[in-house]
Amino acid sequence: MLFNSFDFLVFFIVVTSLYFACPYKFRWLILLVASCYFYMDFVPIYILILGFTIVIDYFAGLFIERATEPHHRKMLLAASIVANVGVLAVFKYFNFINLNIEILLHHFNYHDPIPFLRILLPIGLSFHTFQAMSYTIEVYRGNQKAEKHFGIYSLYVMFYPQLVAGPIERPQNILPQLHSEHPFNYNLVVSGLKLMLWGYFKKLVIADRLALFVNMVYAHPKSYNGSAVAIALVFFAVQIYCDFSGYTDIALGCARVMGFELMTNFNRPFFSRSVTEFWRRWHISLSSWFNDYLFTPLVVSVRNWGKFAVVFSLMVTFLISGVWHGAGWTFVIFGALHGIAIVYEYLTKKFRKRLSKTVPKIIYNNLSTLLTFLFLIFSWIFFRAKSITDAFTIFRDLKSFGAEPMHGIDALSLLHPLIAILILFMVEYKMEYFPQKFNFFASPNIVIRWGSLIFTGFLILLLGVFNGPRFIYFQF
Numbered sequence: 001m002l003f004n005s006f007d008f009l010v011f012f013i014v015v016t017s018l019y020f021a022c023p024y025k026f027r028w029l030i031l032l033v034a035s036c037y038f039y040m041d042f043v044p045i046y047i048l049i050l051g052f053t054i055v056i057d058y059f060a061g062l063f064i065e066r067a068t069e070p071h072h073r074k075m076l077l078a079a080s081i082v083a084n085v086g087v088l089a090v091f092k093y094f095n096f097i098n099l100n101i102e103i104l105l106h107h108f109n110y111h112d113p114i115p116f117l118r119i120l121l122p123i124g125l126s127f128h129t130f131q132a133m134s135y136t137i138e139v140y141r142g143n144q145k146a147e148k149h150f151g152i153y154s155l156y157v158m159f160y161p162q163l164v165a166g167p168i169e170r171p172q173n174i175l176p177q178l179h180s181e182h183p184f185n186y187n188l189v190v191s192g193l194k195l196m197l198w199g200y201f202k203k204l205v206i207a208d209r210l211a212l213f214v215n216m217v218y219a220h221p222k223s224y225n226g227s228a229v230a231i232a233l234v235f236f237a238v239q240i241y242c243d244f245s246g247y248t249d250i251a252l253g254c255a256r257v258m259g260f261e262l263m264t265n266f267n268r269p270f271f272s273r274s275v276t277e278f279w280r281r282w283h284i285s286l287s288s289w290f291n292d293y294l295f296t297p298l299v300v301s302v303r304n305w306g307k308f309a310v311v312f313s314l315m316v317t318f319l320i321s322g323v324w325h326g327a328g329w330t331f332v333i334f335g336a337l338h339g340i341a342i343v344y345e346y347l348t349k350k351f352r353k354r355l356s357k358t359v360p361k362i363i364y365n366n367l368s369t370l371l372t373f374l375f376l377i378f379s380w381i382f383f384r385a386k387s388i389t390d391a392f393t394i395f396r397d398l399k400s401f402g403a404e405p406m407h408g409i410d411a412l413s414l415l416h417p418l419i420a421i422l423i424l425f426m427v428e429y430k431m432e433y434f435p436q437k438f439n440f441f442a443s444p445n446i447v448i449r450w451g452s453l454i455f456t457g458f459l460i461l462l463l464g465v466f467n468g469p470r471f472i473y474f475q476f
Contacts, residue, residue, distance in 0.1 A: 032155045056079075208465035221394050273368035416463050
């Protein structure tokens with residue numbers, strides 16, 4: 001079920017009403033049934049995949065906690081990870097791996113006998129798989145008690161607000177909340193609804209309207225000159241941010257209405273002054289997951305390598321992060337580019353610190369922010385392009401940027417998205433530098449508070465693209 005659908009509006013009202021109307025002891029069941037229905041609205045049969053991983057990880061957690069021998073604990077953890085990664089490998093990466101094997105064998109005049117799978121990728125598979133793995137890893141590390149209540153554990157994996165696109169929660173945060181009673185709280189309800197409103201503004205007014213232009217250019221990159229392509233690159237950067245952070249705002253808002261607090265997943269990433277800082281602000285739940293469960297253990301295991309241990313671990317982490325986003329060489333390149341950028345920042349940290357003291361702060365900071373943003377929009381070419389060929393076509397088209405006016409593009413069609421982007425950056429600028437003074441939705445001035453809420457709702461109705469595309473990160 002899509003957040004940006006009328007069906008979800010009805011679903012949200014009904015489920016939230018039932019949640020507060022039912023006695024505390026039945027609320028987990030209401031949410032679990034609702035979450036199953038929410039997920040099955042996409043492809044019903046794929047609920048069995050979630051059921052398989054839930055059963056495996058539930059018992060793995062129990063057995064890991066009870067095991068006394070270290071090697072038994074490691075074997076149980078390994079079995080859980082293999083089961084989860086195995087599901088990912090089959091549904092997300094099997095055809096990609098098989099295709100590359102076929103190409104390789106073709107060069108040696110051999111035929112690949114393994115047939116391709118004709119299956120759809122289960123929606124949000126990477127998200128709930130990583131969340132499930134974090135549970136068994138934390139139980140193994142002794143940071144989390146194994147969950148005895150099978151229904152509560154199932155809800156931990158399937159909690160509908162963050163089921164298909166995160167944030168990727170940790171058991172220490174969400175499991176205690178699933179056991180707690182959440183009485184109706186007017187302030188939390190209002191705060192959650194405001195957050196949902198802002199999320200819908202990002203998705204419907206900005207992301208989906210920008211998508212109309214971005215999709216047109218990326219579908220036929222050879223048909224557009226450098227000026228149109230450059231605009232599409234900037235538009236996609238804003239589109240993917242508003243699409244994903246808009247989903248997150250709606251998810252956090254839905255949960256907050258019922259009294260749950262999910263982790264922050266975005267912190268105004270376009271104000272980052274480095275790629276390293278960007279990943280501390282962007283998809284925070286994934287970045288912290290990779291840091292805790294991949295980068296840190298890896299760098300510790302090769303710590304005798306000196307600086308190269310960090311370089312090696314960073315590159316491995318970001319290559320895997322690229323592949324996590326999609327099964328394709330474009331995503332491998334995307335991950336490699338970010339790995340190289342962060343390795344460069346790691347190796348030049350002292351030099352850049354000295355440089356920042358010699359250049360006026362306002363110039364250094366703004367130039368760093370601009371260069372970071374330029375890197376992001378260029379790296380996202382590989383993220384968005386359908387193939388490496390299309391990506392290099394876009395790079396070639398950029399050579400003609402500014403050489404001739406756009407053709408085939410109605411300038412007036414760009415007006416609405418530009419206004420929406422301006423509103424976004426004005427709000428985020430004020431939130432970044434004046435967080436207490438300029439919170440319009442929570443202003444003590446009733447005119448400002450209600451005026452901003454009504455104005456945002458009006459813009460959604462006037463400029464929103466309804467029944468638009470799915471959220472971009474649903475494919476991951």
